[in-house]
Amino acid sequence: MTFKTERCIIKPISSNDKQDLFSMCDDIDVWDYLGGSNTANFHRANIENLEKHLPDPNRWTIRDKKDNTFFGYLSLGTHHDGEDTELSYLLLSKYWGNGYASEVVSEMVRYVFNERKLKRLFAETQSANLASCRLLEKLGFYKLRELTRFNAEQSLYAIDSPCKINEIKNTLKQTLDNKRFAHTLAVCETAVELADRFGVDKRKAYLAALLHDCARGLNEEQQRTYCHEHGIELDEYMKADINPVHALIGADMAKQRFGINDQDILDAISRHAVGGENMTLLDKVLFVADGIEPNRAGSDADEARLAAENDLDKAVVLVMTTIKSYYLQGKPMHPNAIKMIKKYTHK
Ligand SMILES: [Fe+2]
Numbered sequence: 001m002t003f004k005t006e007r008c009i010i011k012p013i014s015s016n017d018k019q020d021l022f023s024m025c026d027d028i029d030v031w032d033y034l035g036g037s038n039t040a041n042f043h044r045a046n047i048e049n050l051e052k053h054l055p056d057p058n059r060w061t062i063r064d065k066k067d068n069t070f071f072g073y074l075s076l077g078t079h080h081d082g083e084d085t086e087l088s089y090l091l092l093s094k095y096w097g098n099g100y101a102s103e104v105v106s107e108m109v110r111y112v113f114n115e116r117k118l119k120r121l122f123a124e125t126q127s128a129n130l131a132s133c134r135l136l137e138k139l140g141f142y143k144l145r146e147l148t149r150f151n152a153e154q155s156l157y158a159i160d161s162p163c164k165i166n167e168i169k170n171t172l173k174q175t176l177d178n179k180r181f182a183h184t185l186a187v188c189e190t191a192v193e194l195a196d197r198f199g200v201d202k203r204k205a206y207l208a209a210l211l212h213d214c215a216r217g218l219n220e221e222q223q224r225t226y227c228h229e230h231g232i233e234l235d236e237y238m239k240a241d242i243n244p245v246h247a248l249i250g251a252d253m254a255k256q257r258f259g260i261n262d263q264d265i266l267d268a269i270s271r272h273a274v275g276g277e278n279m280t281l282l283d284k285v286l287f288v289a290d291g292i293e294p295n296r297a298g299s300d301a302d303e304a305r306l307a308a309e310n311d312l313d314k315a316v317v318l319v320m321t322t323i324k325s326y327y328l329q330g331k332p333m334h335p336n337a338i339k340m341i342k343k344y345t346h347k
């Protein structure tokens with residue numbers, strides 16, 4: 001299958017590509033990030049045997065759409081875990097920094113999800129290759145873990161299929177009541193707006209918002225049973241007040257039931273009820289979006305909305321001290337919330 005992007009053409013590999021592919025093996029800068037000369041030699045041997053594997057539906061060259069100049073190489077393969085599919089991309093170093101990688105990787109992401117119907121795609125890059133890490137993060141990949149391979153620290157990234165989001169939505173529609181489901185969708189919208197405003201990954205904000213109240217379908221008894229069965233330990237405060245417990249269960253369900261492995265998203269979900277003193281920007285975005293989504297009426301919500309125009313910390317404090325405090329009904333505030341208010345109240 002051949003693909004076209006704005007400036008590139010991505011064509012299935014053929015025996016005519018051999019010389020161009022060999023030229024890549026001589027590009028020292030490329031192999032600097034890929035395990036050095038051993039890996040280059042491995043690729044050289046692969047290219048020698050290219051014909052044996054043709055036609056190959058999983059390897060492509062990247063060329064200039066206008067004049068066919070060779071830019072680099074793309075492939076899909078089974079990841080070292082033996083299960084997931086991994087995207088690899090190599091560009092000749094003289095074409096780095098022009099946005100070509102971003103162009104072709106985003107096209108491949110579209111292809112694997114829309115046409116190959118994959119649920120998840122991996123990409124691994126050396127942690128020292130900051131440009132590659134940034135590129136993947138910009139395209140919505142999240143870091144799964146770091147590992148050592150080819151004698152260097154590698155960052156393993158993943159991106160989930162958008163179909164998965166629809167599946168999650170359908171499940172939530174069945175497990176949450178109408179009001180809670182509408183609230184969830186509204187929090188998603190507000191979280192994405194805030195993420196855009198404060199430079200947070202919008203995809204992470206969306207997923208965290210989508211799943212933040214996923215445990216709200218459980219009643220108190222079911223929540224206590226869930227905690228018991230899943231080893232979720234409750235502090236004294238949460239033993240006495242079930243309300244914030246849905247955040248802890250929500251994070252656990254997001255991982256176990258909905259397959260979210262991104263720790264940033266899971267942390268934001270688990271902190272969305274009572275906050276904490278070391279909130280990330282993503283945590284704050286979800287926390288505030290939960291409090292100011294358009295269905296929240298009243299002057300307190302309006303005040304927090306106004307603060308969220310430019311001061312996320314102020315909005316966090318307002319949401320906790322006003323909107324979320326309605327649920328306290330005379331009970332003491334959770335110690336994490338108290339610490340959070342202290343930390344994020346500007347002196
Ligand atoms: Fe909640």
Ligand SMILES: [Fe+2]
Pocket residue numbers: 183187212213290
């Ligand atoms: Fe909520």
